[in-house]
Amino acid sequence: MSSPPPGQAHLSIADGDETVREHLLTVDVGEADGDVKFRIRNLAKKSDTTGAAILNRLTLDIPRGVIMGVIGPSGSGKSTLLRALNRLWEPPSGTVFLDGRDILDVDVLSLRRKVGMLFQLPVLFEGTVADNIRYGPQLKGKKLSDEDVHKLLTLVDLDSSFSTKTGSEMSVGQSQRVALARTLANSPEVLLLDEPTSALDPISTERIEGALEKLKQKQGMTIVMVSHSIKQIQRIADIVCLLVDGEIVEVLKPDQLSQAQHPMALRFLELSS
Numbered sequence: 349m350s351s352p353p354p355g356q357a358h359l360s361i362a363d364g365d366e367t368v369r370e371h372l373l374t375v376d377v378g379e380a381d382g383d384v385k386f387r388i389r390n391l392a393k394k395s396d397t398t399g400a401a402i403l404n405r406l407t408l409d410i411p412r413g414v415i416m417g418v419i420g421p422s423g424s425g426k427s428t429l430l431r432a433l434n435r436l437w438e439p440p441s442g443t444v445f446l447d448g449r450d451i452l453d454v455d456v457l458s459l460r461r462k463v464g465m466l467f468q469l470p471v472l473f474e475g476t477v478a479d480n481i482r483y484g485p486q487l488k489g490k491k492l493s494d495e496d497v498h499k500l501l502t503l504v505d506l507d508s509s510f511s512t513k514t515g516s517e518m519s520v521g522q523s524q525r526v527a528l529a530r531t532l533a534n535s536p537e538v539l540l541l542d543e544p545t546s547a548l549d550p551i552s553t554e555r556i557e558g559a560l561e562k563l564k565q566k567q568g569m570t571i572v573m574v575s576h577s578i579k580q581i582q583r584i585a586d587i588v589c590l591l592v593d594g595e596i597v598e599v600l601k602p603d604q605l606s607q608a609q610h611p612m613a614l615r616f617l618e619l620s621s
């Protein structure tokens with residue numbers, strides 16, 4: 349079999365195959381595959397209180413340089429999965445690999461620089477936008493110039509006049525873009541986004557989506573985004589992963605959702621049309 353193109357390791361194998369789901373879930377692109385950014389193997393988590401499974405032995409490859417959308421009903425484990433990827437909770441050893449390396453073997457602070465995260469609501473620190481953007485690099489002893497700050501603002505579609513504003517002078521959408529710029533100041537390789545636009549108006553949403561597209565195209569950023577909006581996933585994701593009750597039940601291209609076999613995927617599609 350010829351090698352799949354970068355970032356398409358799973359999809360090219362399963363294209364046109366009626367048993368898409370089974371193939372996608374069992375295909376292993378190989379231990380040393382350079383096109384896989386995150387390798388997740390048998391990732392499990394139980395509730396501390398009830399012992400019920402929150403994540404049920406998830407196995408998934410996240411290809412490098414793609415936007416992967418994660419969808420699923422409320423409580424299906426989407427945020428829990430995302431949070432394992434930068435050790436906001438500690439996954440068991442041997443379950444999550446970044447560039448082939450167990451993330452438990454990576455210093456947690458450098459992991460979080462490489463794997464930045466953005467939440468539903470932006471929380472800016474005190475001080476100006478520039479202070480916020482400079483914060484991460486400063487911890488490493490690096491001082492960003494005004495030009496660096498302006499470049500980061502441009503990446504998120506804000507003009508340089510924002511650098512002197514404070515959180516209280518901005519809308520939630522603008523603050524979210526500043527939070528994104530602050531994360532980007534650490535030069536991450538991966539962005540984890542937990543419903544980053546669910547509190548935003550359509551114009552702000554479009555701006556964030558535009559920034560994410562640019563980051564993927566120009567910097568080859570790998571992006572994993574939890575979203576409740578199928579339409580958003582269809583707009584920007586290259587691959588969509590459907591979680592139901594802590595299990596991955598579908599991994600497919602967004603335009604193949606109508607061919608999904610799991611009833612929940614079809615339900616999602618119905619609700620979004």
Ligand SMILES: Nc1ncnc2c1ncn2[C@@H]1O[C@H](COP(=O)(O)OP(=O)(O)OP(=O)(O)O)[C@@H](O)[C@H]1O
Pocket residue numbers: 394395396397402420421422423424425426427428429
């Ligand atoms: N530390 C924890 N201890 C116990 N239960 C937890 C813990 N963290 C999450 N849960 C439970 O795990 C399940 C999955 O939660 P999670 O937030 O990952 O789901 P989700 O798919 O992101 O949901 P939503 O779409 O509503 O944000 C939920 O039932 C939640 O209550």
